[in-house]
Amino acid sequence: MEGERHQIEPEELGYSLANLAEVMFPCLEAIEARSVAEIGAFTGSLTSELLAWAAPRGTQITAIDPNAEGKLVELANEHTELELLYERSNDALRRIDLPDAVIFDGDHNYYAVREDLKVVEERSQGGRIPLLIVHDVGWPHGRPARRKSSSIGRPSGFRRMRGRGAFW
Numbered sequence: 824m825e826g827e828r829h830q831i832e833p834e835e836l837g838y839s840l841a842n843l844a845e846v847m848f849p850c851l852e853a854i855e856a857r858s859v860a861e862i863g864a865f866t867g868s869l870t871s872e873l874l875a876w877a878a879p880r881g882t883q884i885t886a887i888d889p890n891a892e893g894k895l896v897e898l899a900n901e902h903t904e905l906e907l908l909y910e911r912s913n914d915a916l917r918r919i920d921l922p923d924a925v926i927f928d929g930d931h932n933y934y935a936v937r938e939d940l941k942v943v944e945e946r947s948q949g950g951r952i953p954l955l956i957v958h959d960v961g962w963p964h965g966r967p968a969r970r971k972s973s974s975i976g977r978p979s980g981f982r983r984m985r986g987r988g989a990f991w
């Protein structure tokens with residue numbers, strides 16, 4: 824995964840979660856989120872929308888992406904309410920204070936997401952589990968997303984998992 828670069832901006836292909844802001848943000852408002860983590864932020868298309876939403880609310884945003892680039896880096900330099908972590912989600916989730924909401928849009932492999940969810944569950948023991956928003960679970964059209972995420976560190980049985988709603 825490190826070193827990989829998306830060739831096409833999320834806005835161009837329309838796959839940025841920024842397109843779903845009108846669905847997501849009311850969910851964040853419903854739980855009165857004071858802190859939100861975005862796993863997989865790439866060039867910051869959703870992050871910039873999150874920042875605009877968060878500003879009047881005083882909500883803290885954490886963007887987690889080892890390959891963060893472009894506008895996202897500029898946003899992190901300009902906004903103290905945005906923390907940018909150049910880390911894999913599983914490492915970051917073990918270390919940071921658990922936010923009120925976590926948006927999963929990083930490694931789209933079933934194993935990676937499952938391991939992240941396990942960390943969130945373990946760390947939530949005795950407390951409130953964050954609101955979990957997971958992108959591309961059944962995309963496209965119920966087939967696994969064919970993303971080129973690295974399979975390094977992933978058990979072989981999870982490298983090419985297929986099935987309805989499964990991650991690639």
Ligand SMILES: C[S@@+](CC[C@H](N)C(=O)[O-])C[C@H]1O[C@@H](n2cnc3c(N)ncnc32)[C@H](O)[C@@H]1O
Pocket residue numbers: 824833838839840841861862863864865866867868869870887888889890891910911912913928929930931935972
């Ligand atoms: C689909 S893009 C994110 C798009 C962004 N959320 C948006 O809506 O505009 C996926 C990003 O996930 C990052 N990524 C892949 N594996 C990751 C991991 N294990 N932890 C954090 N980020 C990861 C990639 O570097 C890539 O930038």
